Amino acid sequence: MLTEIADHIAPHCPETPRLDAEVLLAEVLGTDKAGLYRSFHDLVPVFARNRLRELVQRRIKKEPISYILGRKEFWSLVFSVGPDVMVPRPDTEVLVEEALRAVPLETRCSILDIGTGSGAIAVALAKERPAAIITATDISASALETAKRNAALNHVTAITFRHGDLFDPVRDREHNFDLIVSNPPYIPTDETSRLPKGLRDYEPYSAFDGGPDGLALYRRIIREAPRYLKADGILMVEVGYDQSTAVSNLIREAGGFRPPETVRDLSGLERVVKAQMERL
Incomplete structure (x- = not known):
């Protein structure tokens, strides 16, 4: 059969x-x-x-297998997924690994996950760093509901979920975060029509369209992050396979950060860009 x-x-x-x-x-x-x-x-x-x-x-x-099953494994955890959220990818585990290196095990640090989607990053960090105080935001109310279900599914209670665009839900928490992480949409708009049918027709468009050059969300995140990071706080973002130089340049141009660093995935591609706030 x-x-x-x-x-x-x-x-x-x-x-x-x-x-x-x-x-x-x-x-x-x-x-x-x-x-x-x-x-x-x-x-x-x-x-x-x-x-x-x-x-x-x-x-x-061509409906993705994960949507057919209604679940996807990420970081050895099971996540509920549906058409309101993008399916978590293995590449994003590089961002989780790097975030964990920045957060000592028993430290009661404050972490912000921007554009949490299914909650994969926030939940994985909460499982590995139970002392951390994590806030997860998303512009999609339905995505946040999925993220909340995934927190419950994985027995995580230390995440505060807030609805809104990028930093809008945390305007009351300036200079509050030790670490800001994000895997924002980064596909250039004119390339979205050439994406595989399973991605293009089933996963939420807002989760992968990154504007004309794929960098629209990075510009906004990098520009506003210093307002919400503590002294010595770290900004860490996942990037597309060919975007590390452009995102690093955005960080340099923004000012306020130490020189950015990149982290490669298992394929040798620069997958994460990170930068620490510069001491005044």
């Missing part, structure tokens, strides 16, 4: 048809990949076949 499912998916989603087939069949059978192969020769119940047919039809329309 797996081969049959994979063959049906392959013409439409040629990247990982076998894996897609395994994931979808395991889902309808209520098992994992190992359990799937242990019961490989068992008959698939009629109700499961009907459900499987529905899921396969969604997949051949």
Whole structure:
């Protein structure tokens, strides 16, 4: 049956048809990949076949697997995802790793996550740094509801969620944060039409459109961050594969920061740009 499912998916989603087939069949059978192969020769119940047919039809329309399942693993945690939020990507774990390096384990530091989306970054940081005081903001009210569910799903209570655009929800907290993190939209507008169909047609447009040059949100974040960072506070952002130089230059031009640094992902691409406030 797996081969049959994979063959049906392959013409439409040629990247990982076998894996897609395994994931979808395991889902309808209520098992994992190992359990799937242990019961490989068992008959698939009629109700499961009907459900499987529905899921396969969604997949051949290029709907992301994570939306079909309603969940995505990130930082070894499970997150609820749907069309209100972008699916967390493995690349973003580089930002989490770097943030954790900046935050000592038992320190009661204050962290702001701008554009939290599914809450993946904020929840991962809260799990690893339980003493931290974390605030997560998003312009999308529905995204914030998803983030709140994910905090509850992962038994995290130390996050305050605020609704609004970038820093608007924290105007009352100037010079309050030790660390500001963000994975803002960074795809140039004229490139969005060339994105893979699964991303373009299913994930929220506002989560990936970064304006004419992809840097619109970075400009705003970098310009306003010094107002909300403590002395020696750190700004840390994820960037597109070819944007580290441009974002670093924006930080230099803004003033108030020490020289920015970049962090590479496992593919060797500069994925995170960070800068610490300059001492006065």
